[in-house]
Amino acid sequence: xxxxxxxxxxxxxxxxxxxxxxxxxxxxxxxxxxxxxxxxxxxxxxxxxxxxxxxxxxxxxxxxxxxxxxxxxxxxxxxxxxxxxxxxxxxxxxxxxxxxxxxxxxxxxxxxxxxxxxxxxxxxxxxxxxxxxxxxxxxxxxxxxxxxxxxxxx
Amino acid sequence: xxxxxxxxxxxxxxxxxxxxxxxxxxxxxxxxxxxxxxxxxxxxxxxxxxxxxxxxxxxxxxxxxxxxxxxxxxxxxxxxxxxxxxxxxxxxxxxxxxxxxxxxxxxxxxxxxxxxxxxxxxxxxxxxxxxxxxxxxxxxxxxxxxxxxxxxxx
DNA sequence: TATTGTTATACTCTATAACTATA
DNA sequence: TATAGTTATAGAGTATAACAATA
Numbered sequence: 001x002x003x004x005x006x007x008x009x010x011x012x013x014x015x016x017x018x019x020x021x022x023x024x025x026x027x028x029x030x031x032x033x034x035x036x037x038x039x040x041x042x043x044x045x046x047x048x049x050x051x052x053x054x055x056x057x058x059x060x061x062x063x064x065x066x067x068x069x070x071x072x073x074x075x076x077x078x079x080x081x082x083x084x085x086x087x088x089x090x091x092x093x094x095x096x097x098x099x100x101x102x103x104x105x106x107x108x109x110x111x112x113x114x115x116x117x118x119x120x121x122x123x124x125x126x127x128x129x130x131x132x133x134x135x136x137x138x139x140x141x142x143x144x145x146x147x148x149x150x151x152x153x154x
Numbered sequence: 155x156x157x158x159x160x161x162x163x164x165x166x167x168x169x170x171x172x173x174x175x176x177x178x179x180x181x182x183x184x185x186x187x188x189x190x191x192x193x194x195x196x197x198x199x200x201x202x203x204x205x206x207x208x209x210x211x212x213x214x215x216x217x218x219x220x221x222x223x224x225x226x227x228x229x230x231x232x233x234x235x236x237x238x239x240x241x242x243x244x245x246x247x248x249x250x251x252x253x254x255x256x257x258x259x260x261x262x263x264x265x266x267x268x269x270x271x272x273x274x275x276x277x278x279x280x281x282x283x284x285x286x287x288x289x290x291x292x293x294x295x296x297x298x299x300x301x302x303x304x305x306x307x308x
Numbered sequence: 309t310a311t312t313g314t315t316a317t318a319c320t321c322t323a324t325a326a327c328t329a330t331a
Numbered sequence: 332t333a334t335a336g337t338t339a340t341a342g343a344g345t346a347t348a349a350c351a352a353t354a
Contacts, residue, residue: 001155001186001189001190001193002208002226002227003225004208004211004212004274004277005211005212005225018274018275018278018279019278020292020296021278021279021281021284022274022278023296024281024284024292024295024296024299025189025277025278025281027296027299027300027303028185028186028189028299029186029189030303031182031299031302031303032155032182032183032186033227034302034303035155035179035182035183036155039155049320049321050320050321051320051321051322054156054158057158057159058158058159064335065335065336066334066335066336071157071159072156073156073187074321074322074323075322075323075324076335076336076337077322077323077324077325077336077337077338077339078321078322078323079336080336080337080338081321081322081337083336084337097335100330100331100334100335101329101330101331101335102329102330102331102334102335102336103330103334103335103336104335104336120158120172120176121169121172123158123179124172124173124175124176124179125171125172125175127175127178127179128302129301129302129303129304130175130178130302132301132302132304133298133301133302137298137301138174138178140294140298141178141295141298141302142174142177142178142181144287144291144294144295144298145178145181145182145185146181147283147286147287147291148185148188148282148283148284148286148287148295149181149184149185149188149283150283150286203343203344204343204344205343205344205345218312219312219313220311220312220313228344228345228346229345229346229347230312230313230314231313231314231315231316231345231346231347231348232344232345232346233313234313234314234315235314235344235345237313254311254312254353254354255312255352255353255354256311256312256313256352256353256354257311257312257313257353258312258313309354310353310354311352311353311354312351312352312353312354313350313351313352313353314349314350314351314352315348315349315350315351316347316348316349316350317346317347317348317349318345318346318347318348319344319345319346319347320343320344320345320346321342321343321344321345322341322342322343322344323340323341323342323343324339324340324341324342325338325339325340325341326337326338326339326340327336327337327338327339328335328336328337328338329334329335329336329337330333330334330335330336331332331333331334331335
């Protein structure tokens with residue numbers, strides 16, 4: 001998501017309903033970029049390409065490759081390469097499922113579980129901007145975010 | 155920005171301060187993905203690669219290539235290829251700056267200005283989730299977003 | 309010498325198509 | 332026949348390095 005600098009545009013040239021949406025869009029984009037930068041900054045010292053770092057966050061206990069693809073919003077072929085990279089580094093094992101032998105479950109090794117735990121804590125321990133909000137503002141913010149993404153109301 | 159499915163993680167396994175941050179992060183990622191999908195859906199019929207569609211939103215009146223690179227958060231060499239693509243389609247002109255002849259300003263053609271205007275209105279006319287919030291909730295949401303990105307408090 | 313932009317090239321992320329093995 | 336995963340390949344998006352023109 002990229003800012004489109006609606007803010008920079010002259011207010012006079014914008015329709016009344018459209019302008020607030022632009023401001024909201026841009027500020028959201030800015031925050032989301034802060035988060036992305038934060039993720040990369042934190043993940044980099046762990047020496048993983050960022051798709052792998054994301055994947056390892058999503059593997060808890062055991063998860064099929066298909067399910068990982070669904071969570072990460074990507075094609076199965078890309079899951080294969082992520083799994084290869086994580087396996088090479090000794091962070092996950094592929095285990096053929098006992099009930100359906102087509103399925104391979106990704107299981108964190110001890111090393112992988114430890115890395116994941118450190119990564120997650122460093123990521124969420126001090127999220128950009130969180131300290132700018134009071135406890136109750138955080139609650140409101142999360143509630144509003146949830147309302148925004150709620151498919152019930154779309 | 156990608157969800158890390160903190161929601162799926164067992165609450166018991168997470169430190170008290172870390173978990174709300176994870177939920178906020180994931181919900182924000184979800185919203186930001188909705189926005190990105192919306193952008194691509196709206197921009198696609200215009201037949202521009204998405205970096206070009208973003209760029210055209212950022213060009214109002216006249217802007218140097220360097221400034222465009224700064225706004226789009228990318229390297230100058232990439233700005234060159236975006237400008238090439240936009241120029242080929244007759245959407246912008248390069249004009250050598252009168253005061254400093256190293257600088258090339260990108261200027262929207264009439265066709266470009268018209269495309270930009272249509273694109274922007276379609277983008278912001280019905281932003282995903284906006285209708286889920288009341289007028290005053292939108293104000294609060296924007297205010298909280300601004301607080302989150304405020305560098306003063308970081 | 310420093311800055312703006314360009315060219316050539318290479319890297320990262322990701323999808324498509326054809327395939328294997330199971331079901 | 333349909334599904335899970337793999338392989339080979341290709342494409343988009345983006346950066347790096349060396350360069351030209353101007354300051």
